[in-house]
Amino acid sequence: xxLRISGVVKSFGPTRVLDGMNLDVAQSxxxxxxxxxxxxxxxxxxxxxLLEPIDDGQILLDGDxxxxxxxxxxxxxxxxxxxxxxxxxxPHMSVxxxxxxxxxxxxxxNATTAREQGRALLDRLDLADRADAYPxxxxxxxxxxxxxxxxxxxxxxxxxxxxxTSALDPELIGEVLxxxxxxxxxxxxxxxxxxxxxxxxxxxxxVCFLHQGQILEDAPPDQLFSNPREERTQQFLQRVVxxxxx
Amino acid sequence: xxxxxxxxxxxxxxxxxxGHVFVETFPALIRAFWLDVKIxxxxxxxxxxxxxLIALARNTRNPAxxxxxxxxxxxxxVFRGIPVILTIYLxxxxxxxxxxxxxxxxxxxxxxxxxxxxxxxxxxxxFRAGIESVHESQRAAARSLGMTNGQTMRxxxxxxxxxxxxxxLMNDFISLQKDVALVSLIGxxxxxxxxxxxxxxxxxxxxxxxAAIIFLAVTIPLTRTADYLMARQRRRTxxxxxx
Numbered sequence: 001x002x003l004r005i006s007g008v009v010k011s012f013g014p015t016r017v018l019d020g021m022n023l024d025v026a027q028s029x030x031x032x033x034x035x036x037x038x039x040x041x042x043x044x045x046x047x048x049x050l051l052e053p054i055d056d057g058q059i060l061l062d063g064d065x066x067x068x069x070x071x072x073x074x075x076x077x078x079x080x081x082x083x084x085x086x087x088x089x090x091p092h093m094s095v096x097x098x099x100x101x102x103x104x105x106x107x108x109x110n111a112t113t114a115r116e117q118g119r120a121l122l123d124r125l126d127l128a129d130r131a132d133a134y135p136x137x138x139x140x141x142x143x144x145x146x147x148x149x150x151x152x153x154x155x156x157x158x159x160x161x162x163x164x165t166s167a168l169d170p171e172l173i174g175e176v177l178x179x180x181x182x183x184x185x186x187x188x189x190x191x192x193x194x195x196x197x198x199x200x201x202x203x204x205x206x207v208c209f210l211h212q213g214q215i216l217e218d219a220p221p222d223q224l225f226s227n228p229r230e231e232r233t234q235q236f237l238q239r240v241v242x243x244x245x246x
Numbered sequence: 247x248x249x250x251x252x253x254x255x256x257x258x259x260x261x262x263x264x265g266h267v268f269v270e271t272f273p274a275l276i277r278a279f280w281l282d283v284k285i286x287x288x289x290x291x292x293x294x295x296x297x298x299l300i301a302l303a304r305n306t307r308n309p310a311x312x313x314x315x316x317x318x319x320x321x322x323x324v325f326r327g328i329p330v331i332l333t334i335y336l337x338x339x340x341x342x343x344x345x346x347x348x349x350x351x352x353x354x355x356x357x358x359x360x361x362x363x364x365x366x367x368x369x370x371x372x373f374r375a376g377i378e379s380v381h382e383s384q385r386a387a388a389r390s391l392g393m394t395n396g397q398t399m400r401x402x403x404x405x406x407x408x409x410x411x412x413x414x415l416m417n418d419f420i421s422l423q424k425d426v427a428l429v430s431l432i433g434x435x436x437x438x439x440x441x442x443x444x445x446x447x448x449x450x451x452x453x454x455x456x457a458a459i460i461f462l463a464v465t466i467p468l469t470r471t472a473d474y475l476m477a478r479q480r481r482r483t484x485x486x487x488x489x
Contacts, residue, residue, distance in 0.1 A: 048391050078392035088387035092405050103393035105401060147387075154391055 001049070001060070003158055008057035008067075010040075010047055010213075017043045020057070025158075028187040032200035032221070035210035036236060042085075044210075045160040048191070049082045049236030059156070078106055081151030085163040089135035092095035095146050096122065096131040098214050102154045110208045114153075121149045125179055136163045140171030148179050159183065161192040177203075197240055201225050209233045225234075257427070260450075271444040275456050278440030282426045285358050285436070289426070290419060296366040301373035302399070304469040325367035331428050334360040338432035357429035365422050372414045376407035385433075404455070416472035420465050427461075437461075 003025040010018040013014055018040050025031055033041040046052045048059055050066065050073040059067040066076045090098050099118035103109040109117070122131050124144050144164055149160060157164055159179065165173045177199050183190060194200050200207055201221040209217040209224065209232070217230045228234045249255060303311075303318035325333065337360035342351035380403045388398040408415075430439035437457050444453035 047385075051386055051390065073389075074392050074394050075394075077390055080390075082387075084383065084387065086383060088383045090384065090387070090402055090406075092409060101401060102393070105397045106392040150387075152390070226373040 001025065002029070002062065004060040004063075005044070005048070006058045006060065008047060008059060009046070009055045010043055010052060011055055016213055018054070021214060023208065023215060023218070023230045025189060025191065028189055029205045030184050030188075030190045031192070032204035032207045033191065033193045033210055034195070034197065034200060034236070039210040040213045042162050043192055044128075044189060045082065048158075049077060049080050049160055051082075054137065070208045074106075078154055081154060081156030081159045083144070083147050083151055083159070083161045083164050085166050086119055087135075087140070087147045087167070089143055089147055089150070091135055094132050094134055094137070095127065098135065098146055099149045099153050102150060106154065118149070118153060121153055122146070125149050126175075139172060140168045141175045144168065144172075144176045145179055146182055148149075148183075150174075152183075158189045158191070161190060161194075163193050163195065165194070165196055195240075195245065197225065197237075197245060201230060209236065211236075255307065262451045262455055264448075264452045266450045267444075267450045268456055271441075271448065272452045272456050275440055275453060275460060278435060279437040279457075279460050281354070281434060282423075283322070283455045285354070285361070285426045285429060286423055289358055289362050289422060292362045293365045293369050293422070295439065296362065297369035299375055300366060300370035301377060303376050304370070304374055317416055322367045322370055325364050326371070328364070330361070330364045330425055332445050334428055334432060337363070338429075353433040354429065357432050357434060361425065361429065364423075365418065369415065369418050372411045372418060373407065375414075376411035377403060379410055380406045398421075404415060412475055413472055415476075416468065420468050423465055423468065424461060446480040 001024050003023075005021055005023040005025075008018050008021045009016065017038075019098065023031070025046075032117045033044065035041055041218060043052060045066075047054050054067050057067070061076065061079065061161070066073075084235050093101065095112070096115050096118045099121055100109075100111065100114035103114040103117065104111055118134075119128065119131055122128050125148070127142060127145055127149065130138055130146075131141060135146065138146065144167075148164075164180075165176050168176065173196070177196070180190070180192070181203060182201075188215065192200070192204075204221045206218060207221045207224045208215045209228070209230070211232050217224060217228060224233065225237065229235060250259075300318045300321060303314045304322075306315055327338075334357050338353050338357045341356045341359070342353065384402055384406070385398055388402040389395075393401070427436065427438040430436050430442075435443070437460060441453040441457040445451055
């Protein structure tokens with residue numbers, strides 16, 4: 001198992017956001033997390049990346065418990081890439097420097113090499129002509145693709161994508177999803193929190209429906225979307241259909 | 247505009263705007279101003295570093311570093327709470343009294359130290375506000391790449407924080423440029439004291455006007471430079487980087 005979430009509990013004050021969550025992710029598997037706002041999708045991803053300490057349970061990466069309190073999180077985060085809903089590019093750096101900063105600071109690659117590799121990566125994502133621009137001069141879709149490139153520059157073993165298209169205008173969503181398709185083709189292990197049901201159905205190996213901090217249903221996409229077992233899942237999908245999002 | 251019509255104007259004009267006295271005293275004022283410039287040039291980098299260290303100390307999150315946080319808080323409280331002039335008197339007269347050698351007991355040194363200590367407290371608050379204005383998500387993005395806390399602060403948070411605080415920082419440094427004159431009150435012959443001496447020699451206030459003109463000649467370009475830096479920053483980053 002590449003990644004194993006086992007009995008993870010996370011509370012913010014009196015609210016149990018993750019309530020004994022269990023999930024196994026195999027190498028090169030793509031898992032989509034769906035569910036209402038507040039169901040724990042983002043929190044789960046942030047816990048896996050150790051941005052939030054967990055209260056109970058274990059998170060295992062290649063069988064190694066990365067969630068032990070007191071463990072240095074930095075070497076682990078290098079292996080796990082994360083892309084955020086709001087891009088979070090560094091506004092004071094050019095696009096290529098955004099992509100090069102991780103390898104430079106964390107892996108000790110020298111600036112020239114890191115920038116060369118960054119340009120090559122940007123080229124792969126059709127962003128070569130924006131390499132020297134500043135993030136604020138890019139469209140939302142371009143910014144999010146740069147954010148993906150910034151994570152990829154670290155050669156992560158797992159990618160966590162946290163509602164990466166939610167802040168984008170509809171016409172810009174496609175270009176970002178294309179990048180995720182490419183990543184799947186390259187065999188990247190990915191966890192996506194998403195509201196794009198059509199895309200989840202297309203790309204996921206498994207779809208997990210989260211409800212009140214637990215995974216209520218975990219099934220291949222065709223089964224989960226066409227023939228959901230749980231009543232809660234049916235209700236959620238019905239609401240999505242009613243909202244015209246599927 | 248109406249000032250020349252007032253009854254006292256001819257007298258004031260003679261004692262404050264005497265062309266002859268102006269020409270006679272101006273070179274001496276310029277020479278004395280050089281000391282102000284030297285104090286300023288030494289103080290600015292010291293304040294920058296000290297203020298940054300204090301701001302960082304106040305921003306530490308590690309519970310074990312509580313004493314450091316507390317010290318920084320007390321420091322800013324104390325030095326922001328005392329008038330600069332009083333700090334200059336206390337340190338400028340107090341420290342040399344400890345029996346330091348003649349070279350190290352000079353008032354100009356301890357007057358400058360007092361300025362540095364006082365202004366570091368102001369400037370550290372500016373830095374702190376700048377650091378806190380950088381959104382938490384920027385830290386999350388940097389940490390998720392595997393950058394350490396220190397790397398995140400140095401490469402991501404501080405560069406953005408410092409850019410944002412350039413205008414208030416320039417204001418503080420312009421104030422400092424003027425407050426250097428306060429050091430004259432404990433002895434050193436810088437421009438204000440020189441102007442006072444010339445005033446007594448000529449029994450005429452024009453040297454003060456000359457000193458004011460010299461200050462303006464420095465502070466106005468400084469202010470314009472700050473505006474220019476801001477505008478350039480806005481152009482380069484599209485405006486949203488600056489709050």
